Amino acid sequence: MAHHRGSHGAHPSTAVLTRGFDPRLSVGSARPAVFRSSTYVFASPEAAERAFDLVSGRVQPEPGEVPDLIYSRFNHPNAEILEDQIIPLEEGAEWSIAFNSGMAAIMTTLLAILRPGDAVVYTVPLYGGTQNLIHELLEPLGMVCRPVVAGHSAEIDEAIRSTPNLKAVFIETPANPTMVMTDIKRAALTAAQLDPKPVVMVDNTFLGPAFQHPFPLGADLVLYSATKYLGGFSDLLAGVVLGFSPELNRAIRGRRGLFGNILQPDECWILDGRLPTVSLRMNRQSKNAQRIAESLVHRPEIRKVFYPTLFDDPEQIRIRLSQCDYPGAMIALDLHGGKPAAFEFLRQIRLAHNAVSLGGMETLVCHPASTTHSGCSAKEKEIAGITEGLVRISVGVEDWRDLLRDFEQALEHVAVAAAPSAE
Ligand SMILES: *Cc1c(COP(=O)(O)O)cnc(C)c1O
Numbered sequence: 027m028a029h030h031r032g033s034h035g036a037h038p039s040t041a042v043l044t045r046g047f048d049p050r051l052s053v054g055s056a057r058p059a060v061f062r063s064s065t066y067v068f069a070s071p072e073a074a075e076r077a078f079d080l081v082s083g084r085v086q087p088e089p090g091e092v093p094d095l096i097y098s099r100f101n102h103p104n105a106e107i108l109e110d111q112i113i114p115l116e117e118g119a120e121w122s123i124a125f126n127s128g129m130a131a132i133m134t135t136l137l138a139i140l141r142p143g144d145a146v147v148y149t150v151p152l153y154g155g156t157q158n159l160i161h162e163l164l165e166p167l168g169m170v171c172r173p174v175v176a177g178h179s180a181e182i183d184e185a186i187r188s189t190p191n192l193k194a195v196f197i198e199t200p201a202n203p204t205m206v207m208t209d210i211k212r213a214a215l216t217a218a219q220l221d222p223k224p225v226v227m228v229d230n231t232f233l234g235p236a237f238q239h240p241f242p243l244g245a246d247l248v249l250y251s252a253t254k255y256l257g258g259f260s261d262l263l264a265g266v267v268l269g270f271s272p273e274l275n276r277a278i279r280g281r282r283g284l285f286g287n288i289l290q291p292d293e294c295w296i297l298d299g300r301l302p303t304v305s306l307r308m309n310r311q312s313k314n315a316q317r318i319a320e321s322l323v324h325r326p327e328i329r330k331v332f333y334p335t336l337f338d339d340p341e342q343i344r345i346r347l348s349q350c351d352y353p354g355a356m357i358a359l360d361l362h363g364g365k366p367a368a369f370e371f372l373r374q375i376r377l378a379h380n381a382v383s384l385g386g387m388e389t390l391v392c393h394p395a396s397t398t399h400s401g402c403s404a405k406e407k408e409i410a411g412i413t414e415g416l417v418r419i420s421v422g423v424e425d426w427r428d429l430l431r432d433f434e435q436a437l438e439h440v441a442v443a444a445a446p447s448a449e
Contacts, residue, residue: 038115038117038235042112043302045111045114046106046107046109046113047111051103057299058107058295059103060104061102061103061291062291062292063102064098065097065098068094073094077093077095078096081100081101098288098291099283099286099288100283102288102291104291104298105124107298108122108297108298108301109124111298111301112124112266112268116234116239116241116248117239117241118239118241118242118270119241119248120275121272121275123266123275123278123279124266124289124294125266125287125288125289126263126264126290127263127264128153128249128253128254128263128264128265129156129265130287131249131250131266131267132265134267134278134282134287135227135247135249136164136194136196138278138280139193139274140164140193141169142168142169143168143169143170144192144194145170145171145189145191145193146160146164146170146193146195146196147172147173147174147182147189147192147196148172148174148195148198149173149174149175149197149198149201150174150176150409151176151198151201151204151399151412152198152201153229154398157401157402158401170189175409176198177201177206177207177341177345179209182209182213182216183212186216186217186220186224187219193224193225194227195213195217195224195225195226195227196227197213197228197245198231199229199232199238200334200356201410202232202418203332203394203399203412204332204410204411204412204416205232205332206342207334207342207346207349207350210240210244210245210349211244211348211349214226215244218244225246225247225274226244226246226247227246227247227248228240229249231255231385232354233350233354234248234255235250235304235305236304236312236351237351237352237353238349241268243349246269247267247269249265251264251265252264252265253265253383253385254383254386255307255311255384255385256301257385258300258307258386258387259387260385260388260390262293262296263293264297307387307423308352308354308355310423312355314355314423314429315333315353315355315357315419316333316335317430318421318430319331319335319336320336322430323336325437326441327361327362327367327437327440327441328359328437329361329362330360331357331358332357332359333356333357335353355384355420356384356418356419357419358394358416358417359371359416361415361416363443364413365393365395365414365415367415367440367443368393368395368414368415368416368417370436370439370440371437373439374439374440375391376432376435376436377424377428377429377432378390382398385420387423388422389419389420389421389422389424389429390420391417391418392417393416394417395407395412395414395416398418399412
């Protein structure tokens with residue numbers, strides 16, 4: 027089934043609405059139908075044979091040939107529609123593959139690229155699930171996984187040059203929760219000097235697809251937890267991988283068919299409907315966050331506000347200006363008074379909710395040291411800048427003045443709780 031319409035060259039906000047869905051294939055419906063069938067009827071036994079030859083990779087499609095659908099573990103119309111419509115949001119992408127979570131996308135991609143004995147260099151801190159995937163699955167399988175500290179460009183270059191059998195470079199930028207940035211272009215240039223060239227993959231969940239575009243910087247693959255900004259409403263789990271190399275597309279898609287971790291039709295349909303507003307939502311969230319972060323910076327209860335427009339390291343400022351359009355909607359506050367202060371802050375917030383995850387319409391606040399990063403060793407927390415007083419905020423689309431007032435009143439409680447009590 028071909029869902030393409032000729033709108034290549036349009037801007038992302040146009041193309042996301044005009045590419046990849048043909049209403050004629052959904053009885054004229056302006057929005058796609060949901061195709062919940064698990065299996066598809068063949069036009070002929072010859073068509074079935076051809077479809078299996080294509081999906082197994084035994085033969086390559088003729089130019090313009092669109093493989094017939096077979097069975098929904100391999101592919102289904104709502105995945106095709108979603109995958110076509112998401113492509114224009116990521117400049118330089120030629121294809122995308124939808125998964126039933128961000129972790130499924132990351133795992134499937136790494137297992138499509140790495141064999142036992144192969145190496146991957148990865149930035150730390152890393153999303154906790156990805157870190158566990160490395161320690162609990164990849165390393166026991168015999169893959170060599172080498173951490174490098176996010177933002178340390180020279181150290182990253184050195185690791186890329188000196189790691190034998192290097193097949194992948196995994197970059198998560200900005201790093202969670204302190205927003206430390208890694209120079210994608212520099213790492214990609216260093217990787218490009220190797221033969222064979224390792225696959226440079228970027229987890230773009232925090233600033234993409236609106237504010238950070240890894241392909242023009244030299245990345246080979248872009249990965250998302252679509253559970254976050256792409257989904258945008260904290261009501262579904264999904265993941266996406268985008269790329270341009272036909273070989274990587276085949277390899278990752280083949281693994282997805284094997285594992286069965288394709289995103290289900292209903293979730294594809296929901297996520298597809300969220301794509302046209304991702305840039306609107308992220309813009310509002312980023313503006314809110316910037317106003318809040320810059321208003322809180324001199325509060326006496328706060329040791330440091332971590333936010334891209336408040337960076338003080340010249341190298342971090344340079345990376346931000348060269349690779350991000352806007353600062354995004356994640357803030358971390360390091361409170362004087364450690365864990366008691368952070369917990370008091372969480373108890374006192376009234377509009378924001380105490381929850382992990384991010385990217386939704388509603389503002390969420392968490393204490394990384396005891397939740398998202400509780401699996402990290404003391405050393406890992408130190409490298410990541412995760413102190414006991416740190417709270418992470420995912421700013422939503424509420425009015426920023428109400429959120430600021432909420433955080434200020436919570437900080438006043440923190441100050442009172444910390445004051446020495448009169449004897
Ligand atoms: C949430 C997240 C993931 C994992 O995604 P799931 O959809 O929860 O599986 C991976 N990377 C980053 C940066 C995330 O924030």
